Amino acid sequence: MVGRSAIYDVIGVPAPRATAEPDSSAINDLSPDSHGPARMQLAGQAPSHSGETGSDGQTVSDRAAWRKAAHDTDQLKRPVIRAGLQMAFNTLNTLFDVDGDDGDFECAGVIDDTLNSSWAEYANKVADRCTRLAGSMQNAGTMQHNNDEESRGEFDRLSHRYRDTPGR
Amino acid sequence: MKWQTLAKLDTEKLGRAARVYKSLSSAGEQGKDGLNNTVSPGIRGKLEGRAANAALRQVGQLADNFHYLQVQTGLIRTNIDLLQEMLRKAQVRLHQALREAEREGFTVESDGSVSCSTAGSEDDGGNKPDGGAAHGADSEKKRALGIAQEIFDAVEQATEADRTYARVLRRLKADDELYVSSGDWNDTAADTKVSRKAATEAGAYLPQPPESGSPLENKRWWDLLGDEDRDHYLALYPAQIGALDGLPADIRDEANRAETATTKGRYQTELNQLLTERPSGWKGRRDHINDTLKGIEAIESRFDRTGIKGLPPAYLLGFHPKGRGDGRIILADGNPDTADHTAIHVPGTTAKLSTIDGDLHRMDRLWRHSSTAAGPDASVSTITWLDYDAPDINPGHNPTRGKFADEGAEPLRRFTEGTQAAQGGADASHTTVSGHSYGSAVVGEAAKGHRLPADDIMFQGSPGVHVRRAEDLGVGADHVWAVAADNTVDDTTVRQGGRAFHGGGPDRAIPTDKRFGGNVMDYGPWRGPMGHGKYWDENRDGDPTVSLRNMAKVVAGDYGNVTLKQ
Known part of the structure; x- marks a missing residue:
């Protein structure tokens, strides 16, 4: 699902699937009250108090903290997606009539052609990054990984995705 | 710009564009604050280990994306708002001139020149762009000339604003990747400076803070400012707003965070250049930059x-x-x-x-x-x-x-x-x-x-x-x-x-x-x-x-x- 637009998270989506890969579609229920995929509960790893440790070394309170972080991170993408959608809409239905009445209004072309498309794309990428990071947090808190090191690896892999490249 | 374009221009479309950028900037602020004040503290307070540290690094980088988004789109919004204001003024001026021409029974030609009803053959003005020439008997001609001049000035004013802001807005295209580098913040610092200069040159009106005002006077000034003007000040003058005693802490914080990020970008860029070129007397400047970067590091470490x-x-x-x-x-x-x-x-x-x-x-x-x-x-x-x-x-x-x-x-x-x-x-x-x-x-x-x-x-x-x-x-x-x-x-x-x-x-x-x-x-x-x-x-x-x-x-x-x- 690499490259799937985060916009789908607001306008309706293909059904998400659970996977260890920090993928845009990996998030099913990021509510902090969610206890993760069913297989986690079947493993009988839900101790009755927060100090108890599971086979992956995590306590119930650790898992709750990861789930809350995932939920909170995922929520932050919504306003960006809303504004990005409006911008994408403006890009599709250009604000100005640059081939007609507004033809010699230079800023019209800059706003419609240069700015709106680039910022709609940036907003979409930021929203997508929220989704991926929230997915990794969710995985860290739902026994997708056997230990701390595996979870760290998943977070670090995100750095490679967003590393610096010669740009602007 | 032709006078016909200015006459018909729907400046509210600029308002719509500005509102979308305002929403994006607010979303950036919300995202940055949410990550810094809720997500990161939640992880730090309850989790430890390598995964938690790696997650915090990712949260920090995502917060940078939101911050960059907030500052850059805030700047775009301000520039579009100020452009809209300039164009509205020019348009009002043009519409007044056109109404005046109509009242007088003059004809505004496609090139912006003005003809009187009693017009004879004239030899002036045909080549003048966007208004300025007049045709007709002497007294009428004088009035027509005045109207043509008004049309010319209004169009000139709009064209100048259009050119200026096209140049500024073109700079503000989004980065094509999510890695927010010191170079990006260095660019933001330059973008802010250029935007400020454009606002000054275009004569955009911003109510000034009281000169040498007491903290209480500063507060009153801020309290009376509209939301739009506040946003414009924050976008164009973060250093001044961040230093103004009497203003709310969250506003000063916002301004100073932007100022810190752009200063870090500027200084790191300059340091790289100094270390490569080593001009005379460079060591003093290097030391100042290193000291400043240490201070910024201490601030970030506190965050x-x-x-x-x-x-x-x-x-x-x-x-x-x-x-x-x-x-x-x-x-x-x-x-x-x-x-x-x-x-x-x-x-x-x-x-x-x-x-x-x-x-x-x-x-x-x-x-x-x-x-x-x-x-x-x-x-x-x-x-x-x-x-x-x-x-x-x-x-x-x-x-x-x-x-x-x-x-x-x-x-x-x-x-x-x-x-x-x-x-x-x-x-x-x-x-x-x-x-x-x-x-x-x-x-x-x-x-x-x-x-x-x-x-x-x-x-x-x-x-x-x-x-x-x-x-x-x-x-x-x-x-x-x-x-x-x-x-x-x-x-x-x-x-x-x-x-x-x-x-x-x-x-x-x-x-x-x-x-x-x-x-x-x-x-x-x-x-x-x-x-x-x-x-x-x-x-x-x-x-x-x-x-x-x-x-x-x-x-x-x-x-x-x-x-x-x-």
């Missing part, structure tokens, strides 16, 4: 401590690489505008950007134990205030001189007044102003003449505070508190050595002298031969030392539980 042991969000109330000599960092633990108890602390000799980290940690600890002392129903804000040229230990710039305190007094007074104004008045918060070492002389100088709006004044390791007695500080002698690290080498040297230079009155009294008349607090058990920097120490178990606990009790107004020196 990253939010959530650890309950530490609240930080508010950056002041930042400048140079300030009044040693740079400016004013940073609050917790929001002072809503705090029940506020402490403003002035660090002493050798304080500067590159060494501010230690002072920020001291205020973290003071916050923690003052909050405990204040109880769960009261909020506390502890502020590190470095906005004066603190003396160094070298000839010509040494701490025996009073000029640094004299020069620091006024900014401290203004900041304290501004904090009070933003809080809503003298009774809104219980305020303690504190000074360590030479910083105590700054506090004394500011309080001299009863002009410092504080409830309590507190000194640590003071060499004298430029007044003869505690009662001269204006808060009442029973609200003056001092502590000394007795029998330590450094603290005794500072206090007794400084007495001759900063002690008040003919008897050169210092705050820890009994005759000074204030409260002398207990330092607690001896903690080694050096004690001048140990007032804020915690014990190994995290409990406060006696000196720290006593200072925390003063900040919380719990005077009855302060232990005094016997």
Whole structure:
């Protein structure tokens, strides 16, 4: 699902699937009250108090903290997606009539052609990054990984995705 | 631009575009604040290990994306708003001219020239773009010429604004990747400067802050500004807004965070260039840049401590690489505008950007134990205030001189007044102003003449505070508190050595002298031969030392539980 637009998270989506890969579609229920995929509960790893440790070394309170972080991170993408959608809409239905009445209004072309498309794309990428990071947090808190090191690896892999490249 | 374009231009479309950028900028702010103030503290407070650290790095980078988004789109929004304003003005002018032409029965030609009904053959104006020529009998011709000139000027005004803002807006295209580099922030700094210049050249109207206004006047100015103008100021003048005493803490924080990010970008870019080119005299500049970057690192490190042991969000109330000599960092633990108890602390000799980290940690600890002392129903804000040229230990710039305190007094007074104004008045918060070492002389100088709006004044390791007695500080002698690290080498040297230079009155009294008349607090058990920097120490178990606990009790107004020196 690499490259799937985060916009789908607001306008309706293909059904998400659970996977260890920090993928845009990996998030099913990021509510902090969610206890993760069913297989986690079947493993009988839900101790009755927060100090108890599971086979992956995590306590119930650790898992709750990861789930809350995932939920909170995922929520932050919504306003960006809303504004990005409006911008994408403006890009599709250009604000100005640059081939007609507004033809010699230079800023019209800059706003419609240069700015709106680039910022709609940036907003979409930021929203997508929220989704991926929230997915990794969710995985860290739902026994997708056997230990701390595996979870760290998943977070670090995100750095490679967003590393610096010669740009602007 | 043709006059027909200007005449028909729907400027509300610009308003719509600006509103979308405003939404995006707000989303950026929301995302950045959510990550910094909720997600990161949640992880730090409850999780540990390599995965948690790796997650925090990712959260920090995502927060950078949101911050970059917020600042850049805020700038776009402001530029579009100001362009809209310019075009509206030009359009109003054009429409007036067109109405005038219609009233007179003149014809506005496609090239903008104006013909009279009595027109004969004319030889002028045919080549003139966008208005300016007129045809007809003399009196009519004169009126027509005037209208043509108006049309020409209106179109010229709009064309100029269009050209200027097209150039500015083109710069503000989004980066094509999510890695926010120092180069990106360096570009943002340049974009802000260009946008500011465009606004000035275009004559965009922004209500100016009161010239040399008092903090209260600054507050009134800000309170009366519309939301749009506030956003424009924040986008175009972050350094000025961040430094304006009297403004709300969250606004100053927003401005100073942007200023810090762009300064870091500028300085890192310049440092790379310096290290490559090594022009003459480059080492001095390199040192200044490195010192500033260390200060920024200390600020960022404080941001990253939010959530650890309950530490609240930080508010950056002041930042400048140079300030009044040693740079400016004013940073609050917790929001002072809503705090029940506020402490403003002035660090002493050798304080500067590159060494501010230690002072920020001291205020973290003071916050923690003052909050405990204040109880769960009261909020506390502890502020590190470095906005004066603190003396160094070298000839010509040494701490025996009073000029640094004299020069620091006024900014401290203004900041304290501004904090009070933003809080809503003298009774809104219980305020303690504190000074360590030479910083105590700054506090004394500011309080001299009863002009410092504080409830309590507190000194640590003071060499004298430029007044003869505690009662001269204006808060009442029973609200003056001092502590000394007795029998330590450094603290005794500072206090007794400084007495001759900063002690008040003919008897050169210092705050820890009994005759000074204030409260002398207990330092607690001896903690080694050096004690001048140990007032804020915690014990190994995290409990406060006696000196720290006593200072925390003063900040919380719990005077009855302060232990005094016997």
